[in-house]
Amino acid sequence: MSTLLPLLRQRARRDRLQLALWIVGTALLAYASVGAVFDTYGSEDDRRDILSVAIATRTILIFRGTPNGVDDGAFAFFLIYAWLALMGGLMSTFLAVRHTRMEEEQGRTELVSATPAGRVLPTVATVVHGVLANVLLGAAVALAFISNGLDVTGSLVTGAAMTAPGLAFLAFGLFAAQLFRTSRGANSLSVAFVLAAYLLRGIGDAAGTPADDLLHVTPAWPSWLSPIGYGQFTGAFVENDLVPLLVPIGFAVLVTAGVFRLQSVRDQGASLLPGRVGRSDARAGLSSSSGLAWRLNISILAAWTVGGIATGLLATSLSSIIGEVAGDTPQVAETLKAMIGDDATLEQAFVATFYGLVGILAACCAVQVGVRARQEEVRGTAELVLAAPVPRVRWLLEYWVVGVIVIVVVLTASALAGLVGAVGASDAAALVPNVLEAATAQLPACLVFLGVTLLVFAYLPQATVPIGWAFVGLGAILGLFGPILGLPEWLVDLSPFAHSPVPAGDDTDWSGGWWLLGIGLVASALAVWSMRRRELATGG
Numbered sequence: 001m002s003t004l005l006p007l008l009r010q011r012a013r014r015d016r017l018q019l020a021l022w023i024v025g026t027a028l029l030a031y032a033s034v035g036a037v038f039d040t041y042g043s044e045d046d047r048r049d050i051l052s053v054a055i056a057t058r059t060i061l062i063f064r065g066t067p068n069g070v071d072d073g074a075f076a077f078f079l080i081y082a083w084l085a086l087m088g089g090l091m092s093t094f095l096a097v098r099h100t101r102m103e104e105e106q107g108r109t110e111l112v113s114a115t116p117a118g119r120v121l122p123t124v125a126t127v128v129h130g131v132l133a134n135v136l137l138g139a140a141v142a143l144a145f146i147s148n149g150l151d152v153t154g155s156l157v158t159g160a161a162m163t164a165p166g167l168a169f170l171a172f173g174l175f176a177a178q179l180f181r182t183s184r185g186a187n188s189l190s191v192a193f194v195l196a197a198y199l200l201r202g203i204g205d206a207a208g209t210p211a212d213d214l215l216h217v218t219p220a221w222p223s224w225l226s227p228i229g230y231g232q233f234t235g236a237f238v239e240n241d242l243v244p245l246l247v248p249i250g251f252a253v254l255v256t257a258g259v260f261r262l263q264s265v266r267d268q269g270a271s272l273l274p275g276r277v278g279r280s281d282a283r284a285g286l287s288s289s290s291g292l293a294w295r296l297n298i299s300i301l302a303a304w305t306v307g308g309i310a311t312g313l314l315a316t317s318l319s320s321i322i323g324e325v326a327g328d329t330p331q332v333a334e335t336l337k338a339m340i341g342d343d344a345t346l347e348q349a350f351v352a353t354f355y356g357l358v359g360i361l362a363a364c365c366a367v368q369v370g371v372r373a374r375q376e377e378v379r380g381t382a383e384l385v386l387a388a389p390v391p392r393v394r395w396l397l398e399y400w401v402v403g404v405i406v407i408v409v410v411l412t413a414s415a416l417a418g419l420v421g422a423v424g425a426s427d428a429a430a431l432v433p434n435v436l437e438a439a440t441a442q443l444p445a446c447l448v449f450l451g452v453t454l455l456v457f458a459y460l461p462q463a464t465v466p467i468g469w470a471f472v473g474l475g476a477i478l479g480l481f482g483p484i485l486g487l488p489e490w491l492v493d494l495s496p497f498a499h500s501p502v503p504a505g506d507d508t509d510w511s512g513g514w515w516l517l518g519i520g521l522v523a524s525a526l527a528v529w530s531m532r533r534r535e536l537a538t539g540g
Helices: 004-014 016-040 044-056 059-063 072-098 101-105 108-113 121-147 152-179 183-206 221-225 227-233 243-265 289-317 319-328 330-340 346-379 381-387 392-424 428-440 443-459 461-485 511-530
Strands: none
Touching: 004 016, 004 121, 016 072, 016 121, 016 461, 044 072, 059 183, 072 101, 072 121, 072 152, 072 183, 072 227, 101 108, 101 152, 101 183, 108 121, 121 152, 121 243, 152 183, 152 227, 152 243, 183 221, 183 227, 183 289, 221 227, 227 243, 289 346, 289 392, 289 428, 346 381, 346 392, 346 428, 346 443, 346 461, 381 392, 392 428, 392 443, 392 511, 443 461, 443 511
């Protein structure tokens, strides 16, 4: 016990910035979203119309949740809970991998194991740390709901519905760390599990059985496979049933017990899945540092490109029904136009909104390239490359080039998918220029995120990961959701996404894109130039 407390303090100190951003950011999103719901859909008639349209157009339920009536709390829970649970899941899995496989990968676990802490207490400390983080997250979200005047009991159930799935995701992250030899592999599997849980919940809602009043839906069986689905089964603000949460909690307990068992039978640094055996000789593409930088980032590109393709397909394939939806429910059209401006047609607003999501995916991919450069520096592999006749400026410049390429690939793939999805639209020809412009418009903002991340890497290398991800996370929330959440204009304008050109109306104003392009190029040039005098910083 005397060793456990120092380990907990070490984790709390190391995560003080990241967890603060995750928890406070999620709670602020909950607070602002609930407030915006009351402003936009103040009357029961407005909510009744929205729920009727959502149930009639099931795809909308994939992005929202299970309708459960028009009461204040139930309606807010329907609109925002799945997104909040998704953020909680990502927070939990990243935390689990960061304090287990990543520590083992960097050799710190071996040092700690040589102390009286042994092999078990560090994992116990990570579990306690993760549980406390999820309890705090649940309490913060509950407080955000209560602060908006919602029922206290329902708000507390919502907080519990955040914590219980978070514990399941935490346990899976610990399990993934046992499977893979690298933190990258463990994080990839964990993120895929969280996204699969969100998607299964969405499919279950979309395939559910609506009630006769078109205000409630009974989810289909896929929701029973998702921890987020069990959070929805609580029926917060209506049934307030905590029993379904026993399932994700039980899952967390069983998986965590399995993790301790697996850890006791494997060697330090080993994994249950053997690492892939490398080739006896390198491919020709790895004969240069630029080829190595590309090879290290190609798996990152594949994952984000799949997301871009899926979003591009949805952008155009769903646009054909948005006119019908808006005809029945003007609030939908007003909400979409509030996000990009009143000059746009409804189809333009819909496509631009979805390509705003594509821009976020491409920006995340670019930030991850910058983070990868930092990881190579921490692991010491960058030092090996720089020991060869490879100047530091050239080394970072190659990562910037790779970052630009991944942005272009994600945007291009999403645009091609959007064109494929437009084939079935009633006015496919009109959608083609709209899709191409919407995809191109995201490029400048993505370059800003790439340039700023590399700039942080050059001047504050230890802060590259938290600042890079916090920048893109806040940028996404402020730029995409800020206008509909009623946030002050100056606050929304802090996000590069808020200045991305929007193909709306007859003329598109590209001036914001040129400014963003200039900022991105200047930040990138300053970052690359700064590497001339910078010493390698291998400390994490």
